[in-house]
Amino acid sequence: xxxxxxxxxxxxxxxxxxxxxxxxxxxxxxxxxxxxxxxxxxxxxxxxxxxxxxxxxxxxxxxxxxxxxxxxxxxxxxxxxxxxxxxxxxxxxxxxxxxxxxxxxxxxxxxxxxxxxxxxxxxxxxxxxxxxxxxxxxxxxxxxxxxxxxxxxxxxxxxxx
Numbered sequence: 001x002x003x004x005x006x007x008x009x010x011x012x013x014x015x016x017x018x019x020x021x022x023x024x025x026x027x028x029x030x031x032x033x034x035x036x037x038x039x040x041x042x043x044x045x046x047x048x049x050x051x052x053x054x055x056x057x058x059x060x061x062x063x064x065x066x067x068x069x070x071x072x073x074x075x076x077x078x079x080x081x082x083x084x085x086x087x088x089x090x091x092x093x094x095x096x097x098x099x100x101x102x103x104x105x106x107x108x109x110x111x112x113x114x115x116x117x118x119x120x121x122x123x124x125x126x127x128x129x130x131x132x133x134x135x136x137x138x139x140x141x142x143x144x145x146x147x148x149x150x151x152x153x154x155x156x157x158x159x160x161x
Contacts, residue, residue, distance in 0.1 A: 024154050025089035026081035032147035033078045033091045039139035040093060043131035044072050047119065052101065061126045068115060071099035075112040 050063030064072075072095060081091040095116045098109035122128030 019155065019158065022083045022087075022089065024151075026083065027154065028147050028150045029081045029089040029091050030078075031150035032143040033081070033093055035142040035146055036136060036139045037076065037078050037093050039135040039142075040132060041073060041076060043135045044069060044076070047129060047131060055125055060124075063129075064119060065101070067101055068099055068110070071101070071109075071112055072116060075099075 047069060048063035049066060049069070050061050052065040052067075055061070075095045075097045077094065077096060079092045079094075081089050084090055095112035097112055098106070099112055099115060100109055102109050116132070118126050119129050120132050121130075
């Protein structure tokens, strides 16, 4: 009777188990976040500019004052990647803190996440100017490519060693 012996499965199994490492997933996700954050930064710089003023009835802002653009650029950040309860690696790209332009309603300055949302979706006093959605759509392929590149690098390291 013919007999077949296969060796090396333990080594392959060990290498594959290393790919399930949550730290690897975090590194890959973090690599994909950077191109998106860079594109968001470019989109903020390309937002139309407008002067801050008191609005007349029915008038809306069509752009963003220079100071608020600077506040958004300064507050843009990427959180460190983390693993959620379902085992998925996540990171967030967003805005933090307060702007330098104080208003009657916001004496500490307008919250930057609120400002970004108002620009993105519009408000009663601001024309809708999507910039985050544009950045995400424009940089999706590059982010996926960066994630694949990072994953390939990590697989190469694991297989070598």
